[in-house]
Amino acid sequence: xxxxxxxxxxxxxxxxxxxxxxxxxxxxxxxxxxxxxxxxxxxxxxxxxxxxxxxxxxxxxxxxxxxxxxxxxxxxxxxxxxxxxxxxxxxxxxxxxxxxxxxxxxxxxxx
Amino acid sequence: xxxxxxxxxxxxxxxxxxxxxxxxxxxxxxxxxxxxxxxxxxxxxxxxxxxxxxxxxxxxxxxxxxxxxxxxxxxxxxxxxxxxxxxxxxxxxxxxxxxxxxxxxxxxxxxx
Numbered sequence: 153x154x155x156x157x158x159x160x161x162x163x164x165x166x167x168x169x170x171x172x173x174x175x176x177x178x179x180x181x182x183x184x185x186x187x188x189x190x191x192x193x194x195x196x197x198x199x200x201x202x203x204x205x206x207x208x209x210x211x212x213x214x215x216x217x218x219x220x221x222x223x224x225x226x227x228x229x230x231x232x233x234x235x236x237x238x239x240x241x242x243x244x245x246x247x248x249x250x251x252x253x254x255x256x257x258x259x260x261x262x263x
Numbered sequence: 264x265x266x267x268x269x270x271x272x273x274x275x276x277x278x279x280x281x282x283x284x285x286x287x288x289x290x291x292x293x294x295x296x297x298x299x300x301x302x303x304x305x306x307x308x309x310x311x312x313x314x315x316x317x318x319x320x321x322x323x324x325x326x327x328x329x330x331x332x333x334x335x336x337x338x339x340x341x342x343x344x345x346x347x348x349x350x351x352x353x354x355x356x357x358x359x360x361x362x363x364x365x366x367x368x369x370x371x372x373x374x375x
Contacts, residue, residue, distance in 0.1 A: 158306075183360045194352060194365045195307070210362075244306055248360040252297060254306040 154179055154247050158255035165235055165262050172231045173258045175245030180225035183248035186218070189257070190241045198243075201228040235262045265290040267355050269366025277374050282340040284369045286353035289334070293355040296329060296336045297363070301350045310351075311338070314359075343373045 155178040165171050175184065184201040198218055199207040207220035222228045232239050240262045245255040266289040276282045288296075294315040299307035313320045313327045313336065320327050324343075329336040340347055350370050354363040 185362060194367050195363075196365075197362045200362060246363075251309055251312060251359060252356075252363060253309060254299070256306040259304075 153251070154181060154249035154253050156245060156247060156253060156255035158245050158258055160258055161256065162259035163261070165260065167236055167262060169235055170231055170233045171235065171260060172229050173243050173245075175228045175230070175247075175255055177226045177247050177249075179249065181247040181249055182225070184222060184228045185246040185252075186220060186228070186230045187244040187246060187254075188241045189244060195244065198230070201230075232260065235260075237262045265293060265355055265364035267353060267364050267366045269353050269369060271369060272367065273370045273372070275372045275374060276343050278343060278345060280343055282338075282343055282347070282371055282373075284338045284351055284353065284371075285335060286337070286355075286366050287333075287335040288355040288364075290355070290357070291331075291334065292357050293334075295356045295359045295361075296327070297354050297356075298325075298327060298338050299352045299354065301352065301368075307352060312359075340371075343371075345373050345375055347371060348373045 157176045159174045186198040187195045189195050197210045198213045199209040201222040203222045219231045242257045244257045269286045297312035300310045301307045324341045326339040350368045352368050353366040356363045
């Protein structure tokens with residue numbers, strides 16, 4: 153398995169600001185993903201974080217709103233830009249280490 | 264793309280009874296089917312998974328069955344305990360290192 157550390161665990165932000173979420177893994181992994189879980193809902197894939205190249209975004213998600221960095225095989229960041237209350241969700245990092253594991257998530261509330 | 268449907272949305276069982284959650288998927292290319300348990304305020308925890316070359320897999324009180332012809336798979340929890348109360352998600356993917364498509368989730372409540 154993989155140990156995934158996600159920071160911050162929660163935050164309350166003002167409309168129009170940006171928040172960067174960090175995901176650190178205790179071993180090198182090829183595949184890292186970012187998911188969003190809106191209140192009371194299921195998980196939706198935002199993008200695949202590719203090491204050394206631009207992230208691959210799913211339909212409905214764009215780089216300007218959710219820029220992603222993947223500088224190496226153990227770390228990635230997701231930024232939620234120009235936030236609005238509709239961005240209030242749990243954001244989850246996921247990695248593939250023979251199976252797919254999730255971090256504990258970042259609970260984001262936008263006022 | 265893949266569409267995963269999950270039923271029921273809520274499930275209440277008496278402690279000691281069994282719980283069954285069913286999922287169907289649309290993409291016949293899907294080969295990897297994990298199940299996750301999510302407790303309040305936590306990330307999803309992988310509890311069991313199954314790949315398409317296997318019809319059934321068991322781990323203590325938890326079992327998963329897969330019917331590739333009918334494109335459905337199920338989670339069975341036997342001898343339920345209060346700590347089994349959580350939201351359970353099924354998911355499907357074409358392989359383990361590819362993106363997952365999730366079901367809508369089932370809220371399981373085990374009554375003491």
